[in-house]
Amino acid sequence: MIGDIRALLARHLPDVEVRSVTESGHGLDNEVYEVNEELIVRGSRAADPVATRREVDLLAAVRDLATVAVPEVVFADYEQGVIAYRKLPGEPLNLHPVPDPERLAAPLGRLLSALHGADPGELRELAPLDRYPAPTLLVDAGLDYRDVERHVPYEQRPLVEKFLRGTPPDEPRSMRFCHNDLGAEHLLVEAATSTVTGLIDWTDAAVTDPAHDFALIFRDLGPAVFEQTVAHYDLDFDETDRARVLFYARCALIEDLAYGLSTGPRHYADAALAHLAWTFG
Structure with a gap:
């Protein structure tokens, strides 16, 4: 999947130089990678464009509710089920x-x-x-x-x-x-x-x-x-x-x-x- 992430970044963030891509975790539904130690890219094992779009909208709503930091989406690729956000502190x-x-x-x-x-x-x-x-x-x-x-x-x-x-x-x-x-x-x-x-x-x-x-x-x-x-x-x-x-x-x-x-x-x-x-x- 690392090759796919590099292609996604080239398409959505063409000005970002990709220096490193490392796997930072995986679960039943997703794989998570860290790019340049500052960007988190999470890809769904089974892409669902509707679910991905709903999650992006949900995160926007949650940012107005939550009393702690939550992910702020940098880009999303709905067809591939990928969401990217700046790495949060901690x-x-x-x-x-x-x-x-x-x-x-x-x-x-x-x-x-x-x-x-x-x-x-x-x-x-x-x-x-x-x-x-x-x-x-x-x-x-x-x-x-x-x-x-x-x-x-x-x-x-x-x-x-x-x-x-x-x-x-x-x-x-x-x-x-x-x-x-x-x-x-x-x-x-x-x-x-x-x-x-x-x-x-x-x-x-x-x-x-x-x-x-x-x-x-x-x-x-x-x-x-x-x-x-x-x-x-x-x-x-x-x-x-x-x-x-x-x-x-x-x-x-x-x-x-x-x-x-x-x-x-x-x-x-x-x-x-x-x-x-x-x-x-």
Whole structure:
């Protein structure tokens, strides 16, 4: 794909001298490259011109909502499913842990207040409605667990298996605009100062249960940071919301463990195992 990126840059940014192109990550849907250590170029594995155009429009709308830096599109090639933006400051939190994660809570609370407080009706054309039901998530988690059970420490398996035998939570009272994939890999930070510097990868943004955003904070940063984030959240949040957060966090951890042990980078599995105790405890 590097050759394709050079051709794209020659077409869309003819005045830019391409000195280096390096792969900086990949997922189920996308490949990401860094150009000249200053430009991020993300290409879809299956180009969808309509989806790419919608994401470009969504990023423009999100820049007016978010309280942290988000990608500003430099160019997009809709037919090839490619979006390019200036590299944001900071490093991914999952690869660069901060010494004081509780300092992340206040900016995360303000960010979620801004996103979830937006009028979801105004964003429905850009962010689809996501009503994936909790019972189906629980079934999916059970199937994933069958594939990874042998990798889970023996003494921790009862915690996971008790959860999988449980009852899914009630459906949410309302649906809100969410990032919908707020894992540590998408949070950019300045590690030395424990500062949030940006939020990337908005491809899964949707109008959905706001507990999904909190769930990945719980999974990746732990219950203390989660509770402090809620303390800085301006919208209603009660015990039924907490129940859904915990449910989604557990499903997401099992999913990441399965992904990291199959087709994904191993660090997803390592993080899932490291966070299993606080997520299922």
